[in-house]
Amino acid sequence: xxxxxxxxxxxxxxxxxxxxxxxxxxxxxxxxxxxxxxxxxxxxxxxxxxxxxxxxxxxxxxxxxxxxxxxxxxxxxxxxxxxxxxxxxxxxxxxxxxxxxxxxxxxxxxxxxxxxxxxxxxxxxxxxxxxxxxxxxxxxxxxxxxxxxxxxxxxxxxxxxxxxxxxxxxxxxxxxxxxxxxxxxxxxxxxxxxxxxxxxxxxxxxxxxxxxxxxxxxxxxxxxxxxxxxxxxxxxxxxxxxxxxxxxxxxxxxxxxxxxxxxxxxxxxxxxxxxxxxxxxxxxxxxxxxxxxxxxxxxxxxxxxxxxxxxxxxxxxxxxxxxxxxxxxxxxxxxxxxxxxxxxxxxxxxxxxxxxxxxxxxxxxxxxxxxxxxxxxxxxxxxxxxxxxxxxxxxxxxxxxxxxxxxxxxxxxxxxxxxxxxxxxxxxxxxxxxxxxxxxxxxxxxxxxxxxxxxxxxxxxxxxxxxxxxxxxxxxxxxxxxxxxxxxxxxxxxxxxxxxxxxxxxxxxxxxxxxxx
Numbered sequence: 001x002x003x004x005x006x007x008x009x010x011x012x013x014x015x016x017x018x019x020x021x022x023x024x025x026x027x028x029x030x031x032x033x034x035x036x037x038x039x040x041x042x043x044x045x046x047x048x049x050x051x052x053x054x055x056x057x058x059x060x061x062x063x064x065x066x067x068x069x070x071x072x073x074x075x076x077x078x079x080x081x082x083x084x085x086x087x088x089x090x091x092x093x094x095x096x097x098x099x100x101x102x103x104x105x106x107x108x109x110x111x112x113x114x115x116x117x118x119x120x121x122x123x124x125x126x127x128x129x130x131x132x133x134x135x136x137x138x139x140x141x142x143x144x145x146x147x148x149x150x151x152x153x154x155x156x157x158x159x160x161x162x163x164x165x166x167x168x169x170x171x172x173x174x175x176x177x178x179x180x181x182x183x184x185x186x187x188x189x190x191x192x193x194x195x196x197x198x199x200x201x202x203x204x205x206x207x208x209x210x211x212x213x214x215x216x217x218x219x220x221x222x223x224x225x226x227x228x229x230x231x232x233x234x235x236x237x238x239x240x241x242x243x244x245x246x247x248x249x250x251x252x253x254x255x256x257x258x259x260x261x262x263x264x265x266x267x268x269x270x271x272x273x274x275x276x277x278x279x280x281x282x283x284x285x286x287x288x289x290x291x292x293x294x295x296x297x298x299x300x301x302x303x304x305x306x307x308x309x310x311x312x313x314x315x316x317x318x319x320x321x322x323x324x325x326x327x328x329x330x331x332x333x334x335x336x337x338x339x340x341x342x343x344x345x346x347x348x349x350x351x352x353x354x355x356x357x358x359x360x361x362x363x364x365x366x367x368x369x370x371x372x373x374x375x376x377x378x379x380x381x382x383x384x385x386x387x388x389x390x391x392x393x394x395x396x397x398x399x400x401x402x403x404x405x406x407x408x409x410x411x412x413x414x415x416x417x418x419x420x421x422x423x424x425x426x427x428x429x430x431x432x433x434x435x436x437x438x439x440x441x442x443x444x445x446x447x448x449x450x451x452x453x454x455x456x457x458x459x460x461x462x463x464x465x466x467x468x469x470x471x472x473x474x475x476x477x478x479x480x481x482x483x484x485x486x487x488x489x490x491x492x493x494x495x496x497x498x499x500x501x502x503x504x505x506x507x508x509x510x511x512x513x514x515x516x517x
Contacts, residue, residue: 001028003066003183003211004049009058011041011048013439016431018044020235022058026183031205032213033222033244036232037308038443038471039432042215045232046070046185067093069181071173071189077160084156086171087142090178094135097126133180145174148200149193150358167360169193177204184212188442190221191468194358194494217443217471219244220497234305262302272296311427311447311474313481318388318457323349325387325460325488326370330379333362333369338377340366341512349384352482352489354499357509363492364394366509367462370490390458392449394465394492403433403440403448410452426451427474442469450478459487466491467498 004026011019018041026032034042047053049060050070062068077086104123111119134141146152149170154163160171169192176184190198198221205212205225216222222244229240229247240247272292279285280293330342339362347353347370355363368374370381371391399406408419423433426447437445446469453461461482467475475498482489482502493499499506 001063002026003028003063005059005061006049007059007061009048009055009060011044011053011055011058013435016435017235019055019058019237022235022237024230024237026211026213028211029209030211030228031208031226032211032228032230033226034213034215034230034232035222035244035247036471038427038447038469038474039429039441040232041235042232043187043441045237046187046213046215050185066183067179067181068183068185069176069179070185071176071187077163077168077171079159079161081160082157083146083151083154083160083163083171084142086160087146087151087156087175087178088138090175091133091135091138094130094133094138097129098135101126101130141178145177148204149174149197150360153358154360164360164364170197170359173201180210182210184208184210184214186212187215188217188469189214190216190218190494192359192465192494195356195496196358198494217467217469217475218495219472233308258302259304262304265299265302269296269299309424309427309429311477312425313450313454313477315390315454315461315481315485315487316457317486318459319386321349321386321388321459321488322384324382324384325349325351326384327382328370328379329382331369331381332377332379333365333374334377335365335374338514340514342379343512345507347488347490349488350486351505352503353491354503354506355490355492355509356494356499356506357513361509361513363509364464367464367490367492371462387460388456388458389460389462390453390456392453392461392463392466394468396445396449399437402436403428406437406448407451407455411455414455422455423448423451426454443471443474446470447474454481460490461485461487462490464492465494467493467495 002025004024006022006024009019009022009024010017034045036042044053048055050068051060101123104119104126108116108119130136142156143152146156151167151170151174154167154170160168163171169189173189173193189201193201198218202221202224205214214222214226226243227241229242229244231238231240231247231251240250272295276289276293276296279289325347326345327347328343328345330344331340332338332342333340343366355366357363365374369376371389372381372383401409403423404416404419407423408414408416411419411422414422420430420433428444428447428451432440432444437448440448446466450466466478470478479498479502482491489503491499491503
């Protein structure tokens, strides 16, 4: 049964086309991975099918009475609500049904005959819905999902206003999973999740009976949970059976076949054009030349898809630092209360450290405390000499600037051509460069921030979840650039496949946090 049908969808922003005559069907029980490079329109597609955006053309039709669940990381969590309140709201439709049953029982005293029978049948159907959706074990369901996503460690009575970006994502994801919708729409659900909770989500989706559509650049995660791939590229959407690795194999073969057919056709066109040019003026060969011209005119020209620019990352090295980069003595980090035991840490020149551990335990707080952005609750941080630190923040403030303006403001001595070239090296096209940052995808925004980081000299890089939102090519290029970087690196990352080939040491922050004690 088709849950969702999309026909002849076209959409764009200004003169930048995103989709051109795209069609798509989602069937019951399908587990789909929606993949493509940053900026191809994956999140835009979800916004269109959920009605947040109106397409320029096309038809979107959902099956009747389908419950759609969408992990929207921009959803508003109301001040004053606790985590438990948000999770309980996942069952609001069941509470409404319970109230409807209560109201129906109140009416039954005034009915008889066929009317009473009809209402009793309706109540029976409603009661079956409550049973199907585990209404009478809501509290245990909440505790189970909250435990597996690490929300118990935060505290279910915590006000949602106090949550970090990662904690907020966990709450939204937990609420969505508790809703058990007919179709899950998940846009980068592993962003901000730590390894243990990604493993649990992987198992959950593997056993999920209903359909889901998943956007993710985490290939091992994607491979483990999906059975269909839809690939978005050059305004088209193509379907592949199997996992991501199978899609890549088939895609590469198709690409090579297309290129071979293109070369063969170009050679044939050149030969036909040459024959026509040499023979159209001669009476004896004019008819043959006209015949070949007709063949040329009727030929369906093969066009190769335009290659997307691949990023080329390179961090510029500053002057040599002292051997000591950071040393902490009895450092206790936190805001209104301690997040750590007293820490005695040492970071020396050339070390590349991955900070790992559950979300919300203070990894970002530690990083910012070392940088001097957050004062210590007690203890001290000793810094080495000649430090030129480049900091990639996990979350940044929204801006109305274009990419060009954003980078130019940081490097006013650059010419416009130099700014454009710097952004292009990060994999951004002319249309991206001239667009406002707020309309870009998460991956494109990250590339703008990396551009600013790479065009200044550094000898220490502090990177807070830099792989969030980056596509496969960008991740691989960032890994290569960090491997080649001669300076010191402090990296917060939840993807072992990324950091284990980059770092010299791993600091497990769960050993010193007060959050898990």
